[in-house]
Amino acid sequence: MIDIFFLIFSIFLLILSFGILRSFKVKNPKMRSYSILIACRNEEQNLHFLFSALDKIEYPKKLFEVIIVDDASTDNSLKMIKNFCKNHKNFHVLNLTKKDSEYKGKKAALKKAAEIAKHEFLVLTDADCSPPSNWLTSFNEYISEETGMVVGFSPEIGISKFRYFTQIISSAIYSSTIGLGIPFSCAGGNIAIRKSVFEEVSGYDKIKHYTSGDDKLLLKIISKRKYKIAYNPDVKVPSITEKKESYDQQKRRYGKFAMSSVFYQIVSILILLFYIYFPYKIMVLGNWESFVLYFISSLIFVSSTIFKHKEKFSILYIPFILIYPYYGIVFSFLGIFGKWQWKI
DSSP states (O other): OOOHHHHHHHHHHHHHHHHHTOOOOOSSOOOOOEEEEEEESSOTTTHHHHHHHHHTOOSOGGGEEEEEEEESOSSSHHHHHHHHHTTOTTEEEEEESSOOSSSTTTHHHHHHHHHHOOSSEEEEEETTBOOOTTHHHHHHTTOOTTEEEEEEEOOEESOOHHHHHHHHHHHHHHHHHHHTTOOOOOOTTSEEEEHHHHHHTTTTGGGTTOSSOHHHHHHHHHHTSSSEEEEEEEEEOOEEOOHHHHHHHHHHHHOOGGGSOHHHHHHHHHHHHHHHHHHIIIIITOOHHHHHHHHHHHHHHHHHHHHHTTOOOOTTHHHHHHHHHHHHHHHHHHHHHSOOOOOO
16 A cells, blocks of 8 residues: 555655746747856866856857956966956956955855946856856746746766766756745856846845855745746756865755745755655565655656756666665755865
């Protein structure tokens, strides 16, 4: 007999799958104007990838600009940025000589960039990212007059198959909750925000004391307003993560329980309880009918996001479906109760 808790959780996964498959494309897209904002701190080893990608952006130059802010780098980043920007009319460089004690993380740098941005939408990415040439064009497809923010996929490259799978799952959670009208989080390397909305919510002023989570918290603030949040699965912005930073990064990513709304905190606790109950019901009581139902619904959930993001399905994803929940739980506890270090 199928366990009632497994039945409820399977229905929950199917509802999320429905959210993933929702389309936000607009019927008659317009050419929008964009200010690309990038905060940089000690990224000299990655900047040539960023510069190469920015050079290849295919969009009318009068309709976009790039603002790169050096956030008190101690390496050769500032010099590289200046040399690059001087050859581009619509590229600008700002320099913060010391880390801001009030606006934590990269918020001070992005705040400075937003203050001088002149276009309709602020597009945020990171200095270790490589946006594709059709990046800005793809945003046009998802912006209506009511759109306040567009969220996209920003996976890491050069990582293990399992690590990439975890990011596919993250994109599934982002797209499904946005599709259901209850946004949970987003990837800071691939988002667009209407500048007037950013100013209306006072930018990062209300969340300036958080070291990380500026993307998630800003989404949370904007989602409470009248504007639409859209999800763009068409273009991914890959990023490079150094192995030495990977462990801390995972703790930061999963340890944002306190930043979530009460609703999502309750949902997270219920999911935790389910996965504590899961091995007992399957391994101890041997209720394999419940396991089959859970596995099929999980496979539909994963397949939905793979289809949505035009990814390739790997046979390894089958065992990963069973491993991932406990990986997420471990790093959530490490992030919530342990210490982690932001990039120096």
